[in-house]
Amino acid sequence: MSAVPPLPKWADIFLLPVINLLAAFVVCGLIVLAIGENPLTALGVMVKGAFVYPGSLGYTLYYTTNFIFTGLAVAVAFHAMMFNIGGEGQAYIGGLGAGLASLWLAPFLPALLVLPLAVAGAALFGATWGFVPGYLQARRGSHIVITTIMFNFIAASIMVWLLAGPLIQAGQMSPQTPKFEASGQLPSFQALVGVFGFDTASSPLNMSFLIALAALFAVWVLIWRTRLGYEIRTVGQNPDAAHYAGINVPRVIIITLAISGALAGLMATNEVLGVQHRVVLNFTAGYGFTGIAVALMGRNHPVGIFLASLLFGALYQGGAELDFEFQSITREMVLLIQGMIILFSGALAYMFNPPLARLIAALTRKREAAHV
Amino acid sequence: MPVLGGSDGRPPAIELRGVSKSFGTVKANDDVTLVVEAGTIHGIVGENGAGKSTLMNVLYGLHQADTGDILINGETVVIHSSADSIAKGIGMVHQHFMLVPNFSVLDNVMLGSEGGMLLKKGRNETLEVLDRLEAEYDMSVDHDSNVGDQPVGRQQRVEILKALRSGARILILDEPTGVLTPQEADSLFRMLATLKDSGVTILLITHKLTEIMAITDSVSIMRQGTMVAHRQTADTSPQELAELMVGRKVLLQVDRGISTPGDTYLSVSGLGCQSRKGARVLTDISFDVRSGEILGVAGVAGNGQSELLEAIAGMRAPNDGSITILGKKITGQSTTDPEKMRTLKLAHIPEDRHKHGLILGFEARENSILGYHNTALGGTGRLFDRTAVTRHCEALMATYDVRPPDPALPAKSFSGGNQQKLVIAREMDAAPKVLVVGQPTRGVDIGAIEFIHKQLIALRDAGCAILLVSVELEEIIGLSDRIVVMNNGRQVGIIDRDEADERTLGLMMAGIAKGEAA
Incomplete structure (x- = not known):
């Protein structure tokens, strides 16, 4: 077995993800075929369901927003070589921060004051939930993967207790807080563009999408343009060299995990402040975990994370449409298809690397030979 | 044939x-x-x-x-x-x-x-x-x-x-x-x-x-x-x-003038260090290094030289004794880190460039400010000034002959000699008053060795106090003005370069002090 030649950068960034995606679609197509439906029709329904039907793009971008936040959370931690599995719990606790701010402040203050505080609350609570595992890793050597997973369970238990107890809406049986006053709700996209006289279909898309775009840019600046980002990447790639350079490695790890947790916490701005307008049980619905696949597929770069989030958003929305249109394609089938995509572009991301690299190397050689 | x-x-x-x-x-x-x-x-x-x-x-x-x-x-x-x-x-x-x-x-x-x-x-x-x-x-x-x-x-x-x-x-x-x-x-x-x-x-x-x-x-x-x-x-x-x-004539022996030592820039007194597990790695080390002088540290690898370098560079806190750099005294009670040491005009060329000196996945320009990223080298604003960093790296590459002179190339793509030159360029360019160097020419080819030796001598002649650790006795004898010999974390003795030959040093490295050897 001879050594695999390195893959050119363009192929690594663009070609390989596209091939992974195609492979996933081919396998999904075969599955759809096996249950007796036409894969191309199904694909058509998915694309239309995600982008074409009225309001569908709004739904797609609403899902995208969640993935951007949780994907960024995983990516930032990963630049310090920390595997933050706790996005789910950080987002959940972030929801508590946003919810408390809106619940308590909205009756007294205008939206212009409540909303920034609620957004800050989401980030702050999420950051706290990332800070503690970060501290335990940096100062006590408790493995970040273990602690962040355990913190997901702790977050879930705390939230169940709060939502079923102290925070429950009076006179209600369902575990959720009362609805926020209007000044505690992020304006929907429909309302936003309505101000400028545009008329759009109704969808859950709201202002948090803009916060997500800002977060993408902010993370890019942080990682590649600031001294802290330089320190984060140094710690991630070579902690010994970081120590040599005078970088306080434990401190950087703690800060990174707090930032990561804050980004995950911001997911609550979409679900809690923008859509539900109250804190409900399990509003995180696994987005925190899918963020790992998003970051993996997006190569921990904001541009990649945006594209991967868009893809997953389209899958969620288009998948729901599939479930709706085909009798034989159930909700579980849609999950299976989503799982396939995660499998091929996440877990098996480098499966096609060696053959592709050999192919490109062979083609390059041939072209050079032709030139000689 | x-x-x-x-x-x-x-x-x-x-x-x-x-x-x-x-x-x-x-x-x-x-x-x-x-x-x-x-x-x-x-x-x-x-x-x-x-x-x-x-x-x-x-x-x-x-x-x-x-x-x-x-x-x-x-x-x-x-x-x-x-x-x-x-x-x-x-x-x-x-x-x-x-x-x-x-x-x-x-x-x-x-x-x-x-x-x-x-x-x-x-x-x-x-x-x-x-x-x-x-x-x-x-x-x-x-x-x-x-x-x-x-x-x-x-x-x-x-x-x-x-x-x-x-x-x-x-x-x-x-x-x-x-x-x-x-x-x-x-x-x-x-x-x-x-x-x-x-x-x-x-x-x-x-x-x-x-x-x-x-x-x-x-x-x-x-x-x-x-x-x-x-x-x-x-x-x-x-x-x-x-x-x-x-492919050309090379100097195997460095051409060096006589040193003219000035004030003491680096002073180590009764220095002792323990490993994290509590084992003694350094015991009672004392020496001075003066401006315009190279003090060589000879010893079989693993006899405390690495720990000595790390202690002076601020990477390891001393348990006993003190280190004085240009009048600033550092003891076990001082909170210090490598960055603070650099502000005292101390530079450190580490023994292992892959482990400490470079981040192999980083571009050459990002490596060219490692340890100095909080100084003006990274730009004066809140954000990194990429143009300034690139220009700094280009200047280093030109002065220290790093090839290929491409600041955007990852450090891992350079040959060992050029990686080492990049580290040396970064540390020497900071115009240090005290330079601690470990294995400056390990895994480096002959052409680059000659270049690195010349640079060390030039820095010495410019008035820098240099502590040189190397397992290559030839290098120690060729470059040093005085030589301290270490064995088992202790110093066996300090001798002038004129008295040093491989036999004398060899005996001292085995732990036999000079008087006893006679």
Whole structure:
């Protein structure tokens, strides 16, 4: 077995993800075929369901927003070589921060004051939930993967207790807080563009999408343009060299995990402040975990994370449409298809690397030979 | 070409005819011809990037040659994989060992020839072969201890035994002494001589000319992918080999004026350090280094030199005593870190550029500010000034001759010598008053060694106080004005350079103080 030649950068960034995606679609197509439906029709329904039907793009971008936040959370931690599995719990606790701010402040203050505080609350609570595992890793050597997973369970238990107890809406049986006053709700996209006289279909898309775009840019600046980002990447790639350079490695790890947790916490701005307008049980619905696949597929770069989030958003929305249109394609089938995509572009991301690299190397050689 | 050795009339153990290998447009090997007589030790020398490693990889089946023939024991062979080459009796001892640290010596040697589902049979067989080999070649190892717990020299011995156990009669050793202490290297050479006497052919790849002179029978010199010359070791000299390797005249000895020391810039007093597990690694070290002076630290690797460097550079807090840099006293109570030390005008060229000096995945320009990223070098605003960083890196590359001069290239894409030059450029450019240097020329080719030595002398003449740690005695004697000798974490003594020779230093390194030696 001879050594695999390195893959050119363009192929690594663009070609390989596209091939992974195609492979996933081919396998999904075969599955759809096996249950007796036409894969191309199904694909058509998915694309239309995600982008074409009225309001569908709004739904797609609403899902995208969640993935951007949780994907960024995983990516930032990963630049310090920390595997933050706790996005789910950080987002959940972030929801508590946003919810408390809106619940308590909205009756007294205008939206212009409540909303920034609620957004800050989401980030702050999420950051706290990332800070503690970060501290335990940096100062006590408790493995970040273990602690962040355990913190997901702790977050879930705390939230169940709060939502079923102290925070429950009076006179209600369902575990959720009362609805926020209007000044505690992020304006929907429909309302936003309505101000400028545009008329759009109704969808859950709201202002948090803009916060997500800002977060993408902010993370890019942080990682590649600031001294802290330089320190984060140094710690991630070579902690010994970081120590040599005078970088306080434990401190950087703690800060990174707090930032990561804050980004995950911001997911609550979409679900809690923008859509539900109250804190409900399990509003995180696994987005925190899918963020790992998003970051993996997006190569921990904001541009990649945006594209991967868009893809997953389209899958969620288009998948729901599939479930709706085909009798034989159930909700579980849609999950299976989503799982396939995660499998091929996440877990098996480098499966096609060696053959592709050999192919490109062979083609390059041939072209050079032709030139000689 | 006439070659000695192989007097028993055996065909050459290895013969390469017109072997070429290209990577893209780069010709790593160009029409290489080589004859290695059976039962001899044959050296291959060349600078980093001369094509030695590619050639060995072709021979070992890790790469396939584009053109040319390989003959083993007179027969043309096609080697597609390392399994093929093992079957032809070729064994390779890599620069970085291919051993499992958590496995016992026995299990490591057995690896690859377990011979079935259950290990008992394979273990017994291996044990038998191991006993025979050890008796035959007089190299004992403890079978049951973990490989990871053994000193590096012993690990290398296991690697050699592993190759012999798979039936190797031709051994390729790639830079085998790079990680060894002088004593371990000596013991390796004795082992190689024994192997040669019993008919094993040895191909030794190195860039250390003293080793070539000491143990090889013949030597081939590579430069830029081609074989430039073959010599009988007895008929050549280190000077000639160096010139053939580099392609021009080189100075093996640095040209240096007399030092004119000034004020004391670095003062170490009663310094003691403990490892994290509480073992004493440094005990009662005291010396001064003055402006315009190089103090060499001699010692067998692992006798506290690394810890001394780290303590002075702020990477390790002292337990006892103090370090004074330009009047600023640092003790165990001081909170200090490497960044604060740099603000005191101290620079540190670390012993291990891969572990400490560079981030291999980072671009050269990002590496050019490592440790200085919070200074004006990173720009004056809140955000990094990429243009300023790039310009700084370009300037360093021009001044210190780092090739290729491309600030956007990742550090891992540079050769060892150029990586080291990048680290040296970064640290020297900070215009330090005190410079601590560890192994400045480890794994660096001859041309770059000459350059680095000149830079160190130039910095000394500009008034810097330099502490130089090196396991190369020649380097210590060649550059230092005074020499402190360390043994087991203590200083054996300090002597002037004029009194120092390899014998005196050798005795002191063994822990015998100068007076006692007489």
